[in-house]
Amino acid sequence: MSDVHGYIDQNLPRFRAELFEFLRIPSVSARREYQPEIRRAADWLAGKLRDLGLETSVEETPGHPIVLAEWRGAAKSAPTVLIYGHYDVQPAEPLELWTTPPFEPTVRDGRIYARGSVDDKGQLYLHVKALEAHLRSNHKLPVNVILLAEGEEEVGSEHLMPFVRERVSRLKADAVVISDTTMVAPDVPTIGASLRGLAYFELEVFGPSHDLHSGTYGGGVLNPATALSRIVGSFHDDDWRITIKGFYDDVDPAPDFRARIKELPFDDKKFLGETGSPKLVGERGQSTPERLWLRPTVEVNGMLSGYTGEGSKTVLPAKAMAKVSCRLVPNQDPARIQKVFREHVQRVTPEGVRVDIKVLHGGRPWRARLQGPLYDAAARALERAFGRPPVYAGEGGSIPIVPEFEETLGAPVLLMGFGLPGENAHAPDEWMSVECFEKGTHAAAAVLAELAG
Amino acid sequence: MSDVHGYIDQNLPRFRAELFEFLRIPSVSARREYQPEIRRAADWLAGKLRDLGLETSVEETPGHPIVLAEWRGAAKSAPTVLIYGHYDVQPAEPLELWTTPPFEPTVRDGRIYARGSVDDKGQLYLHVKALEAHLRSNHKLPVNVILLAEGEEEVGSEHLMPFVRERVSRLKADAVVISDTTMVAPDVPTIGASLRGLAYFELEVFGPSHDLHSGTYGGGVLNPATALSRIVGSFHDDDWRITIKGFYDDVDPAPDFRARIKELPFDDKKFLGETGSPKLVGERGQSTPERLWLRPTVEVNGMLSGYTGEGSKTVLPAKAMAKVSCRLVPNQDPARIQKVFREHVQRVTPEGVRVDIKVLHGGRPWRARLQGPLYDAAARALERAFGRPPVYAGEGGSIPIVPEFEETLGAPVLLMGFGLPGENAHAPDEWMSVECFEKGTHAAAAVLAELAG
Numbered sequence: 001m002s003d004v005h006g007y008i009d010q011n012l013p014r015f016r017a018e019l020f021e022f023l024r025i026p027s028v029s030a031r032r033e034y035q036p037e038i039r040r041a042a043d044w045l046a047g048k049l050r051d052l053g054l055e056t057s058v059e060e061t062p063g064h065p066i067v068l069a070e071w072r073g074a075a076k077s078a079p080t081v082l083i084y085g086h087y088d089v090q091p092a093e094p095l096e097l098w099t100t101p102p103f104e105p106t107v108r109d110g111r112i113y114a115r116g117s118v119d120d121k122g123q124l125y126l127h128v129k130a131l132e133a134h135l136r137s138n139h140k141l142p143v144n145v146i147l148l149a150e151g152e153e154e155v156g157s158e159h160l161m162p163f164v165r166e167r168v169s170r171l172k173a174d175a176v177v178i179s180d181t182t183m184v185a186p187d188v189p190t191i192g193a194s195l196r197g198l199a200y201f202e203l204e205v206f207g208p209s210h211d212l213h214s215g216t217y218g219g220g221v222l223n224p225a226t227a228l229s230r231i232v233g234s235f236h237d238d239d240w241r242i243t244i245k246g247f248y249d250d251v252d253p254a255p256d257f258r259a260r261i262k263e264l265p266f267d268d269k270k271f272l273g274e275t276g277s278p279k280l281v282g283e284r285g286q287s288t289p290e291r292l293w294l295r296p297t298v299e300v301n302g303m304l305s306g307y308t309g310e311g312s313k314t315v316l317p318a319k320a321m322a323k324v325s326c327r328l329v330p331n332q333d334p335a336r337i338q339k340v341f342r343e344h345v346q347r348v349t350p351e352g353v354r355v356d357i358k359v360l361h362g363g364r365p366w367r368a369r370l371q372g373p374l375y376d377a378a379a380r381a382l383e384r385a386f387g388r389p390p391v392y393a394g395e396g397g398s399i400p401i402v403p404e405f406e407e408t409l410g411a412p413v414l415l416m417g418f419g420l421p422g423e424n425a426h427a428p429d430e431w432m433s434v435e436c437f438e439k440g441t442h443a444a445a446a447v448l449a450e451l452a453g
Numbered sequence: 454m455s456d457v458h459g460y461i462d463q464n465l466p467r468f469r470a471e472l473f474e475f476l477r478i479p480s481v482s483a484r485r486e487y488q489p490e491i492r493r494a495a496d497w498l499a500g501k502l503r504d505l506g507l508e509t510s511v512e513e514t515p516g517h518p519i520v521l522a523e524w525r526g527a528a529k530s531a532p533t534v535l536i537y538g539h540y541d542v543q544p545a546e547p548l549e550l551w552t553t554p555p556f557e558p559t560v561r562d563g564r565i566y567a568r569g570s571v572d573d574k575g576q577l578y579l580h581v582k583a584l585e586a587h588l589r590s591n592h593k594l595p596v597n598v599i600l601l602a603e604g605e606e607e608v609g610s611e612h613l614m615p616f617v618r619e620r621v622s623r624l625k626a627d628a629v630v631i632s633d634t635t636m637v638a639p640d641v642p643t644i645g646a647s648l649r650g651l652a653y654f655e656l657e658v659f660g661p662s663h664d665l666h667s668g669t670y671g672g673g674v675l676n677p678a679t680a681l682s683r684i685v686g687s688f689h690d691d692d693w694r695i696t697i698k699g700f701y702d703d704v705d706p707a708p709d710f711r712a713r714i715k716e717l718p719f720d721d722k723k724f725l726g727e728t729g730s731p732k733l734v735g736e737r738g739q740s741t742p743e744r745l746w747l748r749p750t751v752e753v754n755g756m757l758s759g760y761t762g763e764g765s766k767t768v769l770p771a772k773a774m775a776k777v778s779c780r781l782v783p784n785q786d787p788a789r790i791q792k793v794f795r796e797h798v799q800r801v802t803p804e805g806v807r808v809d810i811k812v813l814h815g816g817r818p819w820r821a822r823l824q825g826p827l828y829d830a831a832a833r834a835l836e837r838a839f840g841r842p843p844v845y846a847g848e849g850g851s852i853p854i855v856p857e858f859e860e861t862l863g864a865p866v867l868l869m870g871f872g873l874p875g876e877n878a879h880a881p882d883e884w885m886s887v888e889c890f891e892k893g894t895h896a897a898a899a900v901l902a903e904l905a906g
Contacts, residue, residue, distance in 0.1 A: 030764035091766055097663060155764055182669065196668060200765045209729020210550065211880040214752045215649060215850025216635065218780050219744035221730040222693075225753035225775075226685065233686030236679065276662020276771075277674040281805030291672035299667045300678035301768050302759035307776060311483035311608055312653045312813040313544055314778055314850075315754050315879050318729075322678075323760060325767055327671050352734030360765040397668025397767075426666040426768050 003137040004445050008129070012438055015129045016112070018048070019437070022087075022121050023105040023114040029064055029088035029155045038064045038151050041087045045128075045149055052132050054147065061159035064088060064151030071131070071145045078452050079174035080144040082409065084401065085124030086153035086180070089116035090426045097428035111431040118432035119425035123179035123418055124149055126437055130444035142452035146171055153180075153401070156200070156361025161404050173411050175374040175451060178402065179440065181395045181417025184264060186433070189382035189390040189443070191375070192415025193257065194293055197328030197365035198398040199337045200301075202358040203228065203345065205320045211306070212316040221316070222352030225305040228320040231355070234348045235298045235324075239284035242298050246340040252330045254294060257367065257394070261289050264393055274422040293394025297327045323360075327396065334362030363400020366413075368392075374412050377450035382416065385443035397425075416443065456590035457898050461582070465891055468582045469565070471501070472890070475540075475574050476558040476567040482517055482541035482608045491517045491604050494540045498581075498602055505585050507600065514612035517541065517604030524584070524598045531905050532627035533597040535862065537854065538577030539606035539633070542569035543879045550881035564884040571885035572878035576632035576871055577602055579890055583897035595905035599624055606633075606852070609653075609814025614857050626864045628827040628904060631855065632893060634848045634870025637717060639886070642835035642843040642896070644828070645868025647710065647746055650781030650818035651851040652790045653754075655811040656681065656798065658773045664759070665769040674769070675805030678758035681773040684808070687801045688751045688777075692737035695751050699793040705783045707747055710820065710847070714742045717846055727875040746847025750780040776813075780849065787815030816853020819866075821845075827865045830903035835869065838896035850878075869896065 008015075027041035028034040042058050042065045049069035050056040056069040067087065072080075092102035092115045100106040105114035112122065127147065134141045148171070150160045164171055183190040207224035208217070237243050266289045272280050282291040291297075301324065306317030326337055342357050349355045369375075370392055382390045395415065402413050418440035424430045461468075480494035481487040495511050495518045502509040507522035520540065525533075545555035545568045553559040558567035565575065580600065587594045601624070603613045617624055636643040660677035661670070690696050719742045725733050735744040744750075754777065759770030779790055795810050802808045821828075823845055835843040848868065855866050871893035877883045 030766060031762070091760070091762065093760065093762065094664070198668075198767070200767070202765075207730050210877070210882070211547070212728060213850060213877075213879040214750075214754055214778060215651075215780055215848075216878065217728060217745070218750040218752045218849060219735045219748055220724060220733060220741050220849075221728045222732075222734040223752050225756050226689065229682040229685035229753070229756075230689075232679065232682035236683075240675075271673060275665060275670060275674045277660050277805060278807055279675075279805045280673060281675040281803070282672045288673050292669070295672055297667075297671040298679075299671045299676050299769055300682070300758065300773075301667055301766060302761045302770070303678050303682075303756055303773060304758075304761040305753065306755035307544070307546065308755045308757040308774065309484070309544060309546065311544075312655075312776065312778070313483065313754060313879065314651070314653070316752055317755070320753075320756060321761065322682075323765065325667060325765070327668055350734070352730060352732045354731055395668075396671060396673075397666060424663070424666075425669065426766065427664040429663070 004133045005442055007133045007137045008441050008445060015441065019122055019125050020105045022125055023116055024103055026103045027088050027151065028091050029152050030091050038088060042067050042151055045087055048128055049147060052135050061163055063159045066160065066163055067149040069147040071141050073140055074142065074144045078143045080146065081448060081451060082146045082148060082171060082173035082176045083127045084148050084176060084178045085127065086120045086150050087124065088151040088154050090154050094428060099429055107434065110434050112434060112437065113429055113431045115430055117430055118419045118423045119430065120180045122432040122437050123440065126441040127179065127444045129441050130448065133445050134448065142449045146173060156363065157401050160401055164408055168408060171409060173409055176405050176409065176411050176413040177416060177447065178399065178413060179416050179418055180399055181415045182419035182421065182423065183417060184391060184393045186420055187386060189386040189388065190417060191378060191390045191392050192368065192395045192417055193370060193392040194367040194394040195365060195402055196396055196398050197332060197334055198325060198361065198363040198400060199328060199334045199341065200325040200360040200362065201341060202360055203231065203322045203324060204356040206354045208316065208318050211318050214314040214316040217316050222350060223316055224353050225317055225320040227350050227353040228305065228322055230350065231345055231348055232300060232322055240282055244340050244344040247337065250331045250333060251296065258290065258294060260392060261293065261394065264289065264391060289394065292396040294329060296329050296332060299325055301325055327398065328365045330365045330367050332365060334364060338362065363398045364403045366403040369412060372412055374414050377447055378414050378416055381443050381446035381450050384446045385439045416447065457586045458895055460586045460590045461894050461898060468894065472575055472578050473558045475578055476569055477556055479556045480541050480604065481544050482605050483544050491541060495520050495604055498540055501581055502600060505588050512616065514616055516612045519613065519616055520602040522600040524594050526593055527595065527597045531596045533599065533625065534901060534904060535599045535601060535624060535626035535629045536580045537601050537629060537631045538580065539573045539603050540577065541604040541607050543607050547881060552882055560887060563887050565887060565890065566882055566884045568883055570883055571872045571876045572883065573633045575885040575890050576893065579894040580632065580897045582894050583901065586898050587901065595902045599626060609816065610854050613854055617861055621861060624862060626862055629858050629862065629864050629866040630869060630900065631852065631866060632869050632871055633852055634868045635872035635874065635876065636870060637719065637844060637846045639873055640839060642839040642841065643846050643870060644831060644843045645821065645848045645870055646823060646845040647820040647847040648818060648855055649849055649851050650785060650787055651778060651814065651816040651853065652781060652787045652794065653778040653813040653815065654794060655813055656684065656775045656777060657809040659807045661769065661771050664771050667767040667769040670769050675803060676769055677806050678770055678773040680803050680806040681758065681775055683803065684798055684801055685753060685775055693735055695749065697793050697797040700790065703784045703786065704749065711743065711747060713845060714746065714847065717742065717844060742847065745849040747782060749782050749785060752778055754778055780851065781818045783818045783820050785818060787817060791815065816851050817856045819856040822865060825865055827867050831867050831869055831900055834896050834899035834903050837899045838892045869900065
């Protein structure tokens with residue numbers, strides 16, 4: 001095994017250079033115009049896996065392709081590990097807020113700045129390099145490996161599960177390993193204990209058939225931006241509890257996890273510093289990590305109406321749009337949340353406008369069992385790479401695929417993330433720590449060896 | 454006088470061709486990049502007035518220039534008439550909603566489609582052509598004339614009143630005539646009896662210092678778009694009465710004008726048709742024309758936050774912006790409304806965000822006295838042009854300069870407008886009726902003769 005880690009240390013500069021090639025491909029899944037780049041990213045990744053000797057294919061789906069690579073030469077008693085990641089990235093806008101261009105990776109202060117650096121290309125590619133380290137050092141892997149990388153994670157993973165379900169026997173694994181989450185603090189290796197689910201909506205409120213003069217018509221008809229504001233303003237009460245009827249019905253109070261959270265070194269002041277907000281504000285009576293990991297949210301992701309250019313234009317807009325998404329916690333069900341959300345919006349929409357609610361995507365929340373050989377192996381591997389045992393923390397974000405993997409493949413899922421607080425995933429100046437990329441590669445190599453027993 | 458009207462009838466095609474030249478100049482006052490076009494429009498107009506023999510200058514201001522033209526050769530007993538209009542136009546966006554490009558005037562179904570056709574280039578230029586008709590037919594005008602055309606009406610006329618105040622003795626007039634309003638129905642000549650004032654604000658709500666991942670941070674900090682929605686949603690109660698404390702304090706109930714409005718042929722169904730809204734909705738207990746002319750409003754003119762492109766982006770936005778404007782009625786004072794608006798916004802802004810309130814512009818409301826020689830002359834001139842006497846209607850829009858003219862020059866103001874319902878001023882597909890342009894030219898020529906006595 002020491003060869004493997006020696007190999008990693010010797011080849012880190014090249015690993016990073018290869019990652020930069022990967023990051024230069026603007027594989028934005030949300031935008032049609034980037035479709036060729038999505039394809040290019042899939043082909044690039046498949047090429048790297050093929051070069052290592054994995055049986056690799058770029059599989060078509062009705063959406064973006066899935067990269068599937070397999071290596072099945074391990075000892076008969078060895079388990080099979082499925083490594084999952086995604087090669088698509090969030091849109092990079094607003095571009096003017098990036099210090100350096102999003103698709104020209106740049107190292108500053110020990111951080112790799114680029115769209116997709118931490119979410120998820122860097123965290124996916126370190127697994128590819130861990131496989132390389134084993135294969136080049138020992139000409140084999142300690143376990144059978146299936147690597148599955150999708151191109152639709154940032155838009156809801158619509159085609160991944162049908163793909164998996166059609167290939168259950170081929171993809172059967174004893175453990176699923178995913179690196180797409182964040183450590184609670186630098187040098188504190190972290191295993192993800194929970195994920196929030198998602199229900200994402202686009203609301204459009206229609207008033208007049210065209211923009212009107214706000215003097216000539218103002219007072220005569222209802223302004224759709226006013227109506228939308230009232231709808232969005234109705235989602236919370238003054239204690240920032242969600243007012244949607246039935247929204248909290250299935251929320252698991254999770255006393256054990258709540259107790260575990262209380263023991264974590266969560267630093268409110270540092271968290272506030274990361275956000276740059278005037279103050280931490282949220283649901284009354286819940287601590288910050290409780291609000292992030294144990295409680296659901298309704299957030300506005302975007303809003304647009306009327307004239308938004310320089311100066312004043314006295315227009316009564318024809319329509320108003322808001323993108324609104326709910327983060328869900330166990331045991332909330334996205335389908336039920338979609339239903340109660342719709343009912344709420346229809347109930348509060350005032351007369352004089354028409355509202356259209358589109359469901360953009362959804363995903364289920366998840367909580368880990370945190371025990372068994374996979375978790376034991378991960379704890380040892382992380383301690384080896386970071387010099388201290390891991391902590392178990394929640395994750396506010398969503399990986400809708402996680403609960404589905406667990407159910408469909410019948411295998412436990414390990415979230416072994418190498419992001420850091422303040423990494424700006426989904427925002428301008430996204431970064432991944434160089435050190436985390438390197439230690440992550442060691443940990444990814446070690447976990448395979450540990451799983452071989 | 455028959456010569457004058459014959460001259461008009463003979464030259465209408467050329468008048469319209471000249472107007473088209475004027476409309477092709479995109480003199481958008483709100484946008485810096487159009488400054489050269491504003492200048493070009495002023496020079497073009499000044500050229501036309503100079504060609505008629507008026508003493509004409511393009512006067513500099515700290516903003517856009519003012520075109521000033523004078524003719525003082527009338528009989529000693531003749532009054533002096535100041536004709537006011539504006540050569541600037543509203544921004545044309547959203548461009549994709551125009552049937553034909555906004556600055557390529559096109560006639561369809563008897564309407565001239567172009568940005569500025571009715572607001573106000575067409576209504577201003579018909580006065581220029583009325584002057585031409587007198588001067589070419591009789592080598593003189595029946596009254597002394599001052600023509601004043603500004604380039605900042607659509608952005609608040611900031612520099613016009615200082616300009617007028619510095620030249621009070623030179624601009625001294627017995628009557629002010631303005632064509633920048635709308636007739637209540639086709640073939641119903643209309644004198645404007647009231648205007649609403651304006652107080653225009655831009656609100657910016659700041660939360661995090663940069664866009665955040667809505668999963669990782671959602672629930673931890675307050676979403677500025679949520680905060681903005683609550684602020685905007687707080688402006689009205691469920692009866693669509695404005696909730697801002699002190700907002701209605703100075704509103705004149707105006708029982709006489711209210712009685713006059715009840716007699717007007719205001720057609721709710723037709724008005725609804727113009728708007729294309731699902732239903733007419735506004736302050737409970739007030740009829741549509743009452744809401745438009747007697748009651749103030751708070752309207753959202755624009756709103757922007759976060760990600761507004763295609764698909765979903767799970768971002769917690771750093772800020773949210775709304776453009777909000779109040780239409781005011783006598784005797785509301787824009788300065789006092791600014792104060793109570795600010796107080797309200799500050800009172801309802803939740804903890805966890807910072808709000809910034811910018812006043813973009815303001816203007817006072819106005820109500821006409823509707824009697825005296827100016828109104829008698831106008832009634833006769835309109836009856837001559839349209840074949841029936843005028844009605845007196847309110848106007849929901851604002852011309853902040855009107856009350857200021859009346860005070861500064863000590864002269865009554867006549868609003869003799871030739872727009873029509875549904876003209877789309879400030880919106881895509883703005884139009885002016887060809888017939889109204891023509892009859893308006895006749896009326897404008899006639900009112901000068903009538904004023905000469």
